[in-house]
Amino acid sequence: MTVTVRDLRPDDRADVESFAHVRHLALPHILWTPDAIVHRLAHTHPDARFRSLVAEEDGEVIGSAQVQLAYDSPEPGQGMLNIYVRPDRTHRGAGTLLVRASEEHLTAHGATKLLAWVLDEPANRAFAERHGYRASRSAHFLRLDLTGKTLPPLQSPPPGIELRSAADFGDDPRPLFELDAETTSDEPSDVETEFTDYETWVEENWKHPLLDRELTTVAFVKGRPAAFSVAWTDPATGRYATAMTGTARAHRGRGLAKLTKNASLHRARAAGYTTALTGNDVGNQPMLAINKWFGYEICASEVRYVRELG
Template sequence: MNRLQQISADVEIRPFEERDYEAVVAVSNAVFPDRPWTEDELRYEDTHLDSNKYALERHVAVDRQAGGTCGYGEIRHLPWNFHPRKFGMTIRVSPELWGRGIGARLWDRLLQSLEARGALAVRTLVKEDRAHAMQFVRTRGFTEVMRTWDSHLDVASCDLSRFQEDVAQAKAAGVAIVTLRDELVNDPSCLPHVHALEMELGADVPNPDPFTPVDLQQWRQHTVDAPWFIPDAYFIAAIEGQYAGVSTLWRPQIGAWLQQGLTGVKRGYRGRGIATALKVRTVEYARTHGYAQIKTENEIHNAPMIAINDRFGFQRQPVWITFLKELAG
């Protein structure tokens, strides 16, 4: 047995348990330190996934000698692109142990589960600058289906005076920009209408699979009830009492940055400067509240949204590539 085989043999792959949350988050943050998250955030996501409809299966890799968790892998249904026999996949291994066969062991275990579930396809995200991960998926029969820019905005350097004309255009078109906090105060029954807006806009977001709307409860759990929700940074464009567009920011529990959520405008209201006016409000919020950076992602062919982000000064990072593997089912 060579050294790599010995290292792989010293690793146990077992089902995820409650005690593993802290270690799994530590591995994820070591792999992607620019996208840190917390044990509380992962727990929230797990406990608010509708287990009656959506599957989530996670396994951890444990070093038998050291006794620590050195990686994890999971498959899950994707609520916004739901198909009962299609899954998303994540595999993460502690960086100091890359190239030692641990990811391969996790993949083998996940593949067993996919086959047992009669899966038709599985997809995963890989950062383009991670050559080892690119090779890992390609040698296992995954093919590229989509590319998504990861972009970062330095809030302090963004010159908002450049967008006065866009804001004026939206205002002249009768657009009022309000926060979800304002709407909840004025009309506590507004959430079904906000949910309907997001579901309509979600269908226009580029994706490898068809968009599948989620119900009001699932949407609430992902937005207004979630720990990352900011009621004063959920901006809605309204025209004569009708919701026309939205732009949101989420607050991670670690770091002086904000995550850009959905930005979109209904088709009938486009071309009036609404998306830009909404984005101006997000940058104003970040600046007022002392956040240094806004991070966002956009599919590379989503030209209108990318053009807006370029105007604001978002700087493109290495792309996320969506890889898909079709299975026999």
């Protein structure tokens, strides 16, 4: 049996579905759909040098990798590789081949610091360490059963606060872009991010196939977006995911993030979604507290591993 690595074939639906299947088996806490995978491959900014790779054994896709430069970070030379192998197809060399191909691609484009998320399990961590990576920060995956009774009651907005959906932005989502740029730059992370390119944001985020504009909820203060909770949905599986929740700096401490997320979760449940997913850096204690209040439970954790190249 021979394992080989190649690029994903975005025009081959079966190939993309196999990639999505591997990702779902290895990391079921994130929404993986063929349309979303193709969208990311087609619409990520060219400066990211983004690639999707598959490891194939005798015609069967058993491993996957998504590889890119952190093009939107003010710190140059950072490359990211996230590699997942089917849990029932490990110890065949697929992971090592994907690491090698990913590192070669990133270093060829100037990366001097490599970062990878690794599931917080002994075998996965040992694999990363064998390849010269050291552990950095951690994050949690969280899950909420929307069919249960843990969701807090729906709250009415206080005076002066209006809740709207992202669908109200129509073809001019720039105010939402500005809010996203401010809140994302303040998120705990070992990769600083700056959203400065509106057109790229529109292509990568506003037009993302998983984005549910009706369920994405925005709190307005004096006619301007002040907080939001971004919803991604997969109707085929009944799963809803919070892609981002944040509040503008001038409006923090007023409970607006909790207000928008609560409204979005209630609307998701009313629309028939049964499972809510999200993720938080362990350093984001305010958001972890909010999610605990909603009834989310930690279902898995991951560790960022880093390799500095000399």
